[in-house]
Amino acid sequence: MITVIGTGTGAGAGAPLPAEVLAGADADLVVGGRRHLDAVRLPAGARHVVLGPTAPALDAIERALGEGRRVVVLASGDPGFFGIVRLLAERFGPERLDVRPGVSSVAAAFARLGLPWDDAVVVSAHGRDARTAVNVCRAHPKIAVLTGPGAGPAELGAALAREPGERVLVVASALGDPERERVERVTPAEAAVRDWGAAVSVVLCLDPARALGPVRTVAGPPPGPAGWALEESAFAHRDSMITKFEVRALALARLGPRLGELVWDVGAGSGSVAVECARLGAAVVAVERTDDGAERIRANAAAHGVDVRVVHGSAPDALAPLPDPDAVFVGGGGRELPDIVAVCARRARRAVVVAMAALDRVPAARAALVAAGFSCDGVLLHASRLAPLPGDVSRLAATNPVFLLWGTRPPARHEGVVQ
Numbered sequence: 385m386i387t388v389i390g391t392g393t394g395a396g397a398g399a400p401l402p403a404e405v406l407a408g409a410d411a412d413l414v415v416g417g418r419r420h421l422d423a424v425r426l427p428a429g430a431r432h433v434v435l436g437p438t439a440p441a442l443d444a445i446e447r448a449l450g451e452g453r454r455v456v457v458l459a460s461g462d463p464g465f466f467g468i469v470r471l472l473a474e475r476f477g478p479e480r481l482d483v484r485p486g487v488s489s490v491a492a493a494f495a496r497l498g499l500p501w502d503d504a505v506v507v508s509a510h511g512r513d514a515r516t517a518v519n520v521c522r523a524h525p526k527i528a529v530l531t532g533p534g535a536g537p538a539e540l541g542a543a544l545a546r547e548p549g550e551r552v553l554v555v556a557s558a559l560g561d562p563e564r565e566r567v568e569r570v571t572p573a574e575a576a577v578r579d580w581g582a583a584v585s586v587v588l589c590l591d592p593a594r595a596l597g598p599v600r601t602v603a604g605p606p607p608g609p610a611g612w613a614l615e616e617s618a619f620a621h622r623d624s625m626i627t628k629f630e631v632r633a634l635a636l637a638r639l640g641p642r643l644g645e646l647v648w649d650v651g652a653g654s655g656s657v658a659v660e661c662a663r664l665g666a667a668v669v670a671v672e673r674t675d676d677g678a679e680r681i682r683a684n685a686a687a688h689g690v691d692v693r694v695v696h697g698s699a700p701d702a703l704a705p706l707p708d709p710d711a712v713f714v715g716g717g718g719r720e721l722p723d724i725v726a727v728c729a730r731r732a733r734r735a736v737v738v739a740m741a742a743l744d745r746v747p748a749a750r751a752a753l754v755a756a757g758f759s760c761d762g763v764l765l766h767a768s769r770l771a772p773l774p775g776d777v778s779r780l781a782a783t784n785p786v787f788l789l790w791g792t793r794p795p796a797r798h799e800g801v802v803q
Contacts, residue, residue, distance in 0.1 A: 386445065386455045386472060387411070390463045390486030391420070413448040415441050416458030424458065435468075442475050449476070460585075462488035466508045466530055489585040490528040493556040496567045497588070503597040504528050504588075505605050507644070509535035515707075516644040518543040521551070522667035523643070523691060524605070525591035537587050541575025543707070544589070548693050554588035555580060605643055609663045612636055614656070619684045621654035622676070627715055630767040631739055631786050632657060638737045638790040639711045641666035645734075648709040650699050650724060651716020655681030655692060661713075662690035669706055673698040700727040711735040722748035729756030729791060737790045746787055758791030 414421065414432045421432055433444045435457075448455050462485040463469045469483055487495075494501040505524050509517040510532030517529045521544055529540060537555045544551055553575045558564035564583060613633035616626050627635065641647050641661035649658035652670035658681060662668045670692050672678045678696040685692040695702050700723050712728040714721070714736065721740070728736050729752055736758065738749050746762070753760050764787050768780035 386449070386457060386476060386481050388457045388459065388463050388469060388472065388481055388483045390459050390461050390467075390484065391423075410454055411456040412453035413444065413455045414458065415445060415455065417460075420458040420460070438468075438471055442471065445472075445476070449480075460489065461486050461492070465490070466506075466510070487560075489530070489556065489559050492559045493528065493554065493567070493586045493588055496556065496559075497554065499526075499595055501526070501528070502600050502603045503606070505643075506530070508532075509540075514539055514543075515646075518707075519644050519646045519667040521589040522547055522646070522693070523662060523665060525594035525691075526597065527589040529587045529589065531584050531587055536584055537570075537575040537580045538578060540587055540589070541570070541572040541577075544572040545576055546693075547572070547691075549591055549691060550593070552590050552592055554590060556585045556588070557581075557583040559585040605665065608665065612660055612664065614660065616656075618688075619654045619656045619659065620680050620687075621656070622680070626654045627656050627739060628767070628783055628786070630783070631765055631788060632660060634763070634765065634788055635713055635737050635739065636660055636664070638788075638792075639713055639735055641668075641711065645710035646707060648703070648706065648712040648728065648732075650703070650712060650714045650728060652681055652694075653677055653715060655684045655694075657713045657715060658692045659684050659688050659690060662692050663688060666710075667691075667693075669693045669695060669709070671695045671697065671699055671702050671706075673702075699724045703727050703731075708733065712737070714738045721745050722752050725749045726752040726756070729753050729758060733793065735790065735792050737788065740787045740789065741784060743787055746789060749789055753789070753791035756791070758793055760789065760791045762787060762789035764788075 411427050411430050414426055414430050415435050417435050421434065426432060433441050435441045445455050457468060459468045464483055464485060465488045472481055490506055504526045505520055506528045507517045507520045508530040510530050514535035518540060521527050537553060541553060551572055553570050553572055555568045555570065557566045613629040615629060619626060635657060639647060639661065641664045643665035646667045647661045649668060649670045652658050652672045655670050658668045658670040670681045672681055678694050681692060681694050708731045710733045712732045714724055714728060725738055736753060740746060750760050764785055766785040768782045770778045771781035773779050
């Protein structure tokens, strides 16, 4: 049997002191990080292994079990929450584990603030690509980020400093240590210029206006929308200049927006595609060249309760400073369309979808996608909607045809981001 003990993080009144953690644990082998081992009294005659690279430690555990020895593994907080329990269960089977959890760093950090966290999205950037955590922070009002080297408060702050809204970062360091624990509220810009050291336990990214969300039945990210490809009447728009819902439905299917990803909506117009991608959980940047269009996108995003970063400028130049997207929708562009598609294709990790009313622009757009290594497909969408006639009868009213072209990067060229 392997006894897994969570300790340290978030310890409060009545919790055992670190040195007492192993009291009553009859161990022949104790495995843990250096700080955990330094904080406990090892049983007489027990060996210890410092948990750095996991493979040697797991091998040592396997040898000890094979010899009939008793093993204790020390970890911070709740070791079943983004912790060592997963690796141990995969290697040795959950039936061989006796897990004794402590308080997770996430629970402790929210407790320090007096906030519930059943509506928080928790994302790990420890040993993972930080872009997933950044995109979740862009899209949601309450996030806990488990940090790691190269993905700490400074990196998160630098990525979020230009985002819309009043995001606050709460940096919780050395949780559970009565002498060193610190919980600091800073702006993303302030976080970006600090050296935070190695004691950071967790970073919370909060929209203060939405820190107390509605009562939840299901914890974690909010449930997806009940429907998508909304009617045009769900958005403010000018002179019917909006991506029609039939086109939007297929565009969303090919874009595949999801939690942890970033989508560009280029030539966004009313922002209907941007808003729908945000409703499906993605972080979104909408690029629009007109003043009234940019304001309209902001109003539509606010009306649907989602965060969309609006960039007022003309593509392709306005795309240069933006973070690389996972998927891109191009809904405008005029004569510059081939150049815009080429820039988007070079930078998109997964997919580019282009909507065109002028069919003579299709070959150039397709060539730009192919040149960037995408496989391409497309369809001409020509819908006829029911329209009332006198006498309680209906006719079919044709909408303008639109050609939808999409490029998909081969799976070997990109990785999924939701781990």
